[in-house]
Amino acid sequence: MEGLGVFDLSGRVACVTGAASGIGEAAAETLAAAGAAVVLGDIDGDGADRTRDRIVDGGGRAVSRVTDTTQSDQVSALLAAATDEFGRLDVMANVAGVGSYGDVVDVTEAELDRVLAINFKGVFFGCQAAMRVMGPQGSGSIINVSATAINTPVGGLSVYAATKAAVAMLTQSLAVEAGPIGVRVNTIAPGFTLTNFVGGHLRDAEGQVDPAEMDSYLKLMRDRSPLGEVCDASDQANLIWFLASDASRYVTGQILRANAGQSITW
Incomplete structure (x- = not known):
């Protein structure tokens, strides 16, 4: 397969969690546009349905x-x-x-358990379930989502960063197990990306963010990038597309970063 054909996903089936918004939503729409049938999962069922409907209305296949x-x-x-x-x-x-x-001394056990369950156990269960299908097939690509926070320690992100570091190591360990049976396993490590995650630490008890504080935060993120930019969800979705496609057929156990260079200057 040559040229842009290596990115064609026609005839393939992709499953995406977190598909109601942000990177998951963008990834689902990107994979569908590349020809894949997509299965969308999210705890926000209405949001997942909206993503599905946009894909189907555009001529794609999705549930x-x-x-x-x-x-x-x-x-x-x-x-x-x-x-x-x-x-x-x-x-x-x-x-x-x-x-x-939150600082380590302030993190409650309930918060620790919540984030470990979603950010690590959820990924682990996805890998586990995928291997049970892909192993007998002898083919497949598993793509996890880590974060630039694994490279750049920042106060107040200890639990988040620890779970994302665990995802990176899970990815590499599973790549060793899965390679001999034809399954590739990689992770992306997004930098600051404009999604519904943005400014979570700036929100008050009612979930509101002061616009001036948000503008200042966005400027800080741009200033920490050699490109002077921040990513959006499509930048991360394109990496997922690459890892899903034959363009990455010899890529496994890797951590790919779209972060506008933040991890080299932070």
Whole structure:
């Protein structure tokens, strides 16, 4: 396969968690535009349905399921929807995740458990369920989502960064296990990306953000980039597309970064 054809996903089936918004939403729409049938999971069922409807209205193939990724049976059911609806599974994108802010001394056990469950266990369950389908097929690409926070320690992000570091190591360990049976496993490590995650630490008790504070924060993020830019969800979705496609057929166990260079200057 030559030229742009290596990016063609026609005939393939992709599952995306966190598909109701942000990077997951962008990834689902990008993979569908490349020709894949997509299965969308999110705890926000209405949001996942909206993503599905846009894909279908645009001529793509998509189904959506309410999925709490902290529950292994629900993740398994989501992948069963892929094989039931479309007959196979070629791509598993474990995108669902949450932010967490607070100094170590202030983090409650409940918050620790919440973030570990979503950011690490949810990815683990997605990998596990995907391997049970892809292993017998002898092919597939698993794509996880880590973060630039694994490279650049920042106070107040300890729990978030720790879970994303765990995702990176899970990815590399699984790549060693999965390679001999034809399955590739990689992770993207987004830098600051304009999604609904943005400014979580700036929100007050009612979830509101002062516009001036947000503008100052965005300027700080741009100033920390050699490009003077911040990423949006499509930048991360394009990396997921690359890892889903034959353009990356010899890429496994890697951490790919779209972060406008933040991790080299922070």
